[in-house]
Amino acid sequence: MASAKRKITLSPSRDIPFDRLVLSQANVRRVKAGVSIGELADDIARRTLLQSLNVRPQLGDDGEETGLFEIPAGGRRYRALELLVKQKRLAKDAPVPCIVQSASGILAEEDSYAENAVRENLHPLDQFRAMQAMVDKGNEVEAIAAHFMTTPAVVRQRLKLASVSPALHDLYAEDEMTLDQLMAFTVSDDHERQVQVWELLAHSFNKSPVFIRSKLTENSVRAADKRVRFVSVDAYLAAGGGIVRDLFEADDGGWLTDPPLLDRLVDEKLTAIAERIGAEGWKWVQTAIDLPYQATRGLRWLERTEVAMTEDEEAKLAALEAEADELSDKWSEESDVPDEVHARLEAIEAEIGALTDRPQIFDTAEIGIAGTFVSIDYDGTIRVDRGFVRPEDEPVVESAEGGNADAVVVTGEDEGKGPVDSDGATGGAGTDAEEHEEEGLKPLPERLVSDLTAWRTLALQDAFAQSPEAAFGAVLHALVLSVFYRTSHETCLQLSVSPVYFTNEPDGLRECAPARSIEARHEAWRERLPNEDVDLWDALLAMGAAEQAGLFAHCASLGVNAQAEIVPKYGTGRVSHSSVARRIAHSHILARAVDLDVVAAGWRPTADGYFRGVTKARLLADVAEARGAEFSGMIDHLKKPDMAREAEKLLEESGWLPEPMRTPVVEADVEEAAAGKDDVAADTVGEEGAGGEDAGREDVGDADAANDAAIEGADAGGDLIGIDADRDGDGDDGDWDEMPIAAE
Numbered sequence: 001m002a003s004a005k006r007k008i009t010l011s012p013s014r015d016i017p018f019d020r021l022v023l024s025q026a027n028v029r030r031v032k033a034g035v036s037i038g039e040l041a042d043d044i045a046r047r048t049l050l051q052s053l054n055v056r057p058q059l060g061d062d063g064e065e066t067g068l069f070e071i072p073a074g075g076r077r078y079r080a081l082e083l084l085v086k087q088k089r090l091a092k093d094a095p096v097p098c099i100v101q102s103a104s105g106i107l108a109e110e111d112s113y114a115e116n117a118v119r120e121n122l123h124p125l126d127q128f129r130a131m132q133a134m135v136d137k138g139n140e141v142e143a144i145a146a147h148f149m150t151t152p153a154v155v156r157q158r159l160k161l162a163s164v165s166p167a168l169h170d171l172y173a174e175d176e177m178t179l180d181q182l183m184a185f186t187v188s189d190d191h192e193r194q195v196q197v198w199e200l201l202a203h204s205f206n207k208s209p210v211f212i213r214s215k216l217t218e219n220s221v222r223a224a225d226k227r228v229r230f231v232s233v234d235a236y237l238a239a240g241g242g243i244v245r246d247l248f249e250a251d252d253g254g255w256l257t258d259p260p261l262l263d264r265l266v267d268e269k270l271t272a273i274a275e276r277i278g279a280e281g282w283k284w285v286q287t288a289i290d291l292p293y294q295a296t297r298g299l300r301w302l303e304r305t306e307v308a309m310t311e312d313e314e315a316k317l318a319a320l321e322a323e324a325d326e327l328s329d330k331w332s333e334e335s336d337v338p339d340e341v342h343a344r345l346e347a348i349e350a351e352i353g354a355l356t357d358r359p360q361i362f363d364t365a366e367i368g369i370a371g372t373f374v375s376i377d378y379d380g381t382i383r384v385d386r387g388f389v390r391p392e393d394e395p396v397v398e399s400a401e402g403g404n405a406d407a408v409v410v411t412g413e414d415e416g417k418g419p420v421d422s423d424g425a426t427g428g429a430g431t432d433a434e435e436h437e438e439e440g441l442k443p444l445p446e447r448l449v450s451d452l453t454a455w456r457t458l459a460l461q462d463a464f465a466q467s468p469e470a471a472f473g474a475v476l477h478a479l480v481l482s483v484f485y486r487t488s489h490e491t492c493l494q495l496s497v498s499p500v501y502f503t504n505e506p507d508g509l510r511e512c513a514p515a516r517s518i519e520a521r522h523e524a525w526r527e528r529l530p531n532e533d534v535d536l537w538d539a540l541l542a543m544g545a546a547e548q549a550g551l552f553a554h555c556a557s558l559g560v561n562a563q564a565e566i567v568p569k570y571g572t573g574r575v576s577h578s579s580v581a582r583r584i585a586h587s588h589i590l591a592r593a594v595d596l597d598v599v600a601a602g603w604r605p606t607a608d609g610y611f612r613g614v615t616k617a618r619l620l621a622d623v624a625e626a627r628g629a630e631f632s633g634m635i636d637h638l639k640k641p642d643m644a645r646e647a648e649k650l651l652e653e654s655g656w657l658p659e660p661m662r663t664p665v666v667e668a669d670v671e672e673a674a675a676g677k678d679d680v681a682a683d684t685v686g687e688e689g690a691g692g693e694d695a696g697r698e699d700v701g702d703a704d705a706a707n708d709a710a711i712e713g714a715d716a717g718g719d720l721i722g723i724d725a726d727r728d729g730d731g732d733d734g735d736w737d738e739m740p741i742a743a744e
Helices: 037-047 075-086 108-117 122-135 141-147 152-162 164-171 180-187 191-200 209-216 226-231 233-237 259-278 309-331 339-357 447-463 467-484 513-528 533-541 545-557 577-593 616-627 629-635 640-650 667-676 697-717
Strands: 013-017 021-025 053-057 065-074 095-100 284-289 302-304 361-362 371-376 382-387 396-398 404-406
Touching: 013 233, 013 339, 021 053, 021 075, 037 075, 065 075, 065 108, 122 141, 122 152, 141 152, 141 467, 152 180, 164 180, 164 191, 180 191, 180 209, 180 667, 191 209, 209 640, 226 233, 226 259, 226 371, 233 259, 259 284, 259 371, 259 382, 309 339, 361 382, 447 467, 447 513, 447 545, 467 545, 467 577, 513 545, 616 629, 629 640
Parallel strands: 021 065, 053 095, 284 371
Antiparallel strands: 013 095, 053 065, 302 361, 371 382, 396 404
16 A cells, blocks of 8 residues: 655744844845835834744754754844844844744755745736725825835826726736836726727737827827916816826826816906906907917007116116026036025016016007907917007098098008918818828828928028028029019019018917017017107117118018918919919028028927828828838828827927928039929929919029029128228228118
8 A cells, every 4th residue: 555645844933032043144145125124124113024034043063053043034134123123122032933944955045045036026016906905995195105115106106007997907917018008098097998099009000108198188188288378277177177197207297188178268368368458448359379470460560668667676677687697607507406596596587577578658549449469378378469450440531632531551461362272271281181092192282382381481581580691692682683684583582571471371380489589589679679760760870780780681581481372273363383483492592591490490290280281192101201111101000190190209300391391402403404494393382383384484593593693602702791992981981891781
């Protein structure tokens, strides 16, 4: 009969007095890691010892037990108990639970190694759920953080992860989802929506956390939106709005989940501000979240004066500026500036702004016929533009014969008003291209080309204004054309100067970086110039040559028009394909002269500003051109809205530009002119533009060459910018050799 298999006998446990325990040199842990001894001691004091020490009887030289016990596994726990004894929080002979390992041929080092290696930490999901269970049973977040030696922020992150749909938890537990992906789902509390998004991505190549967040927040508004800054998140929440926050990524404050409520709050606040401003006596007050770039077109701007500073205000301003300089000098070289210093500098800047932003005084007789625009600026602050008179509100004056005559005073003409498309549409490039399209690439839609070149026009104007030499040369070129070549149109500079008004103005044009730069420069010059035009000449003569050149360049820049306007398909219009093409060709010459960099000016290919306005084939071709075919292959299976959003992210920092915004290299222009090409800018304005009038096109190349020569002459000799002559015959040139011809 077979003998029974011998059962395993576990090592016995004993309570051994602490003063009979000693550390063993066989403990393999040498490097400090994880929780410190002090923190572990506090934890043992709170919840007592959770894991027994592993000990072996200490043997003397004669091989007999000495009565002491060595600890090969559990050294950190022993050190923590030792600290508690030193702090007199634990008796030196307190019984300690121990597992007594008999000498069975297994090395003490093996026991020490096994206790640290043959174990498995909690799965992260178990950690999330454990903390959620503690909170459910009444524990505070701060207490949990203190007990587990972490921060409240980390605890909140784990609680947020525990709140994700259980279905997604199961996927994460089976390694079908990464932790980064699970973190992305925390931006939404809607379990059903979370599961829908994951199912949507099931057959997608793009399962990135960024894409998951974008899908979960596509019907929300970022807290960084200027509308939110205008009404404040606190006001929105007080009105019952919801918000979600991403605890794992910088989300600029989160996403507001109730856009209609936000719009209502914005409208109410704008209306209240408009009523308060209307009480000043204005005939009308117009409110808008986004004021169009051409909102003041055709309106007369009232003269106004600023309220001068009092002596006390001037003294306060000087004191604030001195304090700001002192703080800046003290902390400019420091890498770690205290928060209170940053706060004080911001407060000083706000106070200085309030002092220098002076109230304006208008003629009370004219306030009753003028109006005010109220809008939200790009940073969420309120913007108020006072003192504009509509043509129909201009006063009627008595004529010399006793009759009545309308005193019509306007600042612009209707020549910038372009026709609409044949279908009557007037919108920008924000609509999706047709889903059903023919094979191959088509030219970009005319409306999109118009929008893109409108943006480029502002960037060119801004760069133009910062290059007085190029501006002066371009104006002189236009003047020579008008005198000696009366039928020539080889220039994009519209001299009178007539302000440029954009047809089919794209959304957000007023808030782009070049527009803000132009407006700030314009306001700075407006403040320096006299109120009465009869005083202007003397004021200009009092300026130095550099100031005159800067003002000259600014004024000239406002006449630069590089927009590819939409040419009507039927009937006659103000512009033709050939005139637009020639305008664009000359804009390339100016762009090279001022080193135009549209990307540096701030333009980026966005979903709303570009990708939604092109076909899928064009979108994929653009991505392939900018990043490579492998990137376009990552998104070619998506629907158009998703494809547009992903393309925006892929090309965000690529430096890529669509063709209408590019400036051709000089060699290309020279080759096309030498080859007798009909139209330098045919690709820019599309096939219809290339198929227009033939008359006069043969001179485009020669005109370009002349333009290049004029610019090169200005750079080389400077004769276009300054006059080296004794003007008044007294033998002293004074400042005349530095003064632009325009100042003469």
